[in-house]
Amino acid sequence: MLAVSAVRTDAQDPLGCLDVGERGEPVAAAGWTTVTVRAAALNRHDLWTLRGVGPSYQRIPVILGSDAAGVDEEGNPVIVHSVIGDGARPRGEDAGPRWSVLGERHDGTFAERVAVPRGNLVPKPAGLSFEDAACLPGAWLTAYRMLFDRAALEPGATVLVQGAGGGVSTALIVLGSAAGYRVWVTSRSAGRRKQAEALGAEAAFAPGARLPSRVDAVMETVGEATWEHSLRSVRDGGRIVVSGATTGALPPAGLDHVFFRQLTIAGCTLGSRDQLARLSRFCVRSRLTPVIDRVLPLSRAREGFRAMSDGAVFGKVVLTP
Missing domain, CATH: 3.40.50.720 (NAD(P)-binding Rossmann-like Domain)
Known part of the structure; x- marks a missing residue:
């Protein structure tokens, strides 16, 4: 499958560490499932990873990306909550010492498919497009x-x-x-x-x-x-x-x-799965949509990373497999 990965880190040349190419299919561990990604949002966190600014447990190489919306194995539209940890709660809320986000210990969402804990899936409201929904879990x-x-x-x-x-x-x-x-x-x-x-x-x-x-x-x-x-x-x-x-x-x-x-x-860092569900409902009821600067195919991810690095975006960059 096509994926966007950090294959090494370099503070001076972060985009030189970016690879867009074929990767193996994700394997879902016990209690996990696979989501077919329809849209994933770029965060500055992904750029920090390429620069080598990350937690001590950061895995390299790793598929980047923490935010996504897609379809689960039963065909249900879902939003992926990116926090991986005890109860999938953010740091500072009894998340435990192994708290992380997708794209750190575990391969992330910049791929055609991603493996995530079943408890991290939030139903996507019909009133939100996949592109809009992908912007919610992070920023x-x-x-x-x-x-x-x-x-x-x-x-x-x-x-x-x-x-x-x-x-x-x-x-x-x-x-x-x-x-x-x-x-x-x-x-x-x-x-x-x-x-x-x-x-x-x-x-x-x-x-x-x-x-x-x-x-x-x-x-x-x-x-x-x-x-x-x-x-x-x-x-x-x-x-x-x-x-x-x-x-x-x-x-x-x-x-x-x-x-x-x-x-x-x-x-403040991110939020809980329940807060993500409430946020998605609030957006639908209030007819709010995320500000999206551009939508790019996954194959052109480097263009999105370059724009973010140059400060040339207003809102979110969304990648679509």
């Missing part, structure tokens, strides 16, 4: 949990999303607007600021700009480049929810802000 599930679980915001709250254009940030804008939040966004690009407003953001600002008022919560995926602005922008007693650090993970801590102003810093 959209992370955004859903950031907003509705880790930030615990009430409708009408003001949320600042640092950075516009990535899968998580576009999901935060769409989900937050649909939930009745005032969503503000920052971006270096004037074009992306306009795109964010078209998605539902109330206002968009240049990085580091002084905001009209402090916000109830900041959604942080950028890291070092925006951390100081996040600390200054959140109200006293507010929250900063962190799910990534694309510009670096070691910013000045700003602990004086944290303890004097009684801020809460909350981490």
